[in-house]
Amino acid sequence: MILPRVTLAAGLLAATAASAHETAGRHGGRVTDAGTFHVELVARGETVDVFLSDEGQRPIPAAGFKGTAILVVGGKPTRVPLEPADGNRLTGKAATALGAGPRGAVQLTGPDGGTASGTFH
């Protein structure tokens, strides 16, 4: 009983350490760490979608979360408020088209008031 748990914990620790870099996400966006979450950022046109998951890439329901995406568009920071949508998705609309792979950060406030933020380079 103990050995599998230890293995699991060690695996999770290793996963946390290894996932410090951006990777490709399952929705075609970029994934980064935000506190204890994994956040996938998908920017298409003017729409910003953020998908929440835990370390094991299991989706976390977005209900109750609030968020803000700050993205650098054309050398200027653009603030995009995010609202929960279906499933583990938060969505928001920017005033201008965002272009491919904008730099920036996503800040999240959980239902309990805890905050997390992650950057995309």
Added chain:
Amino acid sequence: MSIRPAAALGAVALLAAVLAGPARAHEGHDHGAGQPPVSKTIAPRGEALTEAFELVAVPRDGILTLFLDRFRTNEPVTGATVEVETPEGPRTATATPEGGYALPAPWLSKPGRHAFTATVTAGEDVDILAVAVTVPGGKATASTDPTASSAASMQAVTSRVSTIARGIRERLGEKDPALFGAVAVAFLLGMLTTGLARGRRSVPAVALAAIGITLVLGTAAFAHGAEDHGAEHHGAPVQGAALAEPRPGAPAASDLAQRLPDGSVFVPKPTQRLLVLRTTVTEAGIFHRSVALPGRIIPDPNASGVVQSSVGGRLAPPPPGPFPRLGTRVRKGEVLATVTPPIQAVDASDMRQTQGDLDQQISIVERRVDRYKRLATTAAVPQSQLEDAVAELKGLQDRRAALDKIRQQPEPLVAPVDGVVAQAAAVAGQMASPGQMVFQVVDPNRLWVEALSFDALTPAQDATARLADGRTLKLAYQGSGLADRNQAIPVQFAVQGDASGLRVGQFVTVLAGTDTEQTGLALPRAAVVRAGNGQDVVYEHTSAERFEARPVRIEPLDGGRVLIAEGVGPGKRVVTQGAELLDQVR
């Protein structure tokens, strides 16, 4: 016999409880995921890095202070716009006189982990940084972050276990009476509990148990208080030894630079600014080994010249004005002085005699020419005879004129090049001997360095020259002689760039490259400091406020730089300015 195991078990359980109590109360001081706690005297802080910036956030008394620096150079970024995403919406931080950015942040006083983003706009650079600050707050710490994952709790458990273990070690070392008291009381309590289980003398057993628990709790509370007290007293001398002044009692208004137990140096951002710490990112490269040669400044032979008199004579100022003074800028062809050759008595009588002869001949030939002119019209004298007479007269007149000129015309001394008068030996009325240097004209922007080398240098390698005041000059190789001078070969270099302030004849140390190639990292000489054990170390900027000493092996490179042959890899941030101050932090 069954009493002893149970009593021992009780002792272990109670010991764990006693030691875990203080450990939990101190957990809040952990502020970074992978970093050991700096100290109890340091305010909680968060940091974030990007390719351009390094940001440190320190919440203190409801004010969030942000320190923004360049990532590569550690130069403070002033005049930037810093916008922080707070729970109340975006807020812009205002610049403080200390070079930071401040923002009222009452939301940060709540214990727990706060993550926020800061948008930095400094000129062309726009960056968004995610910062996390964990505010300690006694028992509330555990409940504020329910999103903590199993991994995080595993880390917390690991750290607590290590804290407890450390606590036990420390207490055993100190022969803490609380520890031994707790063990003894727990053993008694275990015996009592065993007795209670057997159902004999239950009332006194319960009473004894109550007394025992009271004693244990009292001891634990006493131990806790004593530990805090001790920490305060132990902390005070450390603060005093650090760079800022100690402030015993109330929590310090600013954090103090200190050397951490692991050998790294913690320097808060405000102190970093006081010490003007600057870093550079190391890059590996191939460098040529250099040799130091003694040299001195000489004028460029093509851009300097001397003014000498070709004849002996009396010096006089040039016609328009006085002699040019030292430092006067002169143009090529400008007359700097005149020399009037003196006429000796013998010469003068010779000249007078020649003059008389010439005058006599001229008058004879003039009369002859007149006569021939009249006769030539009647063809009594051939035309050719007249022409001969005219030519003879002209030749005589020329000789007479030249004689006059030699007697009156002084020799002008002209500047051979454009430049500045570097030496002037002219005094009005002085007799100059032939070949004597009257002026030296040097172009101050075109100077050379002549060095004596004991090995043949590579012509392709450029060199640097170090002056006595520490200035360095870039040199371009010009050539080297084949003939030995003082058992060495003279090598000439041209000074490149700004040559102002140099003077001809000044001694310099020339550092010239040789053929030997070395690979390594070039760092400024000031980056390397000598540690207490005599080892050369450089300080690596490992995180925003931490510096770690790295022992290195250095080799000489050139005037301003040394070569790090081993000890630090490429792509590291190394302190290039203020390293010796950093080395003094205790």
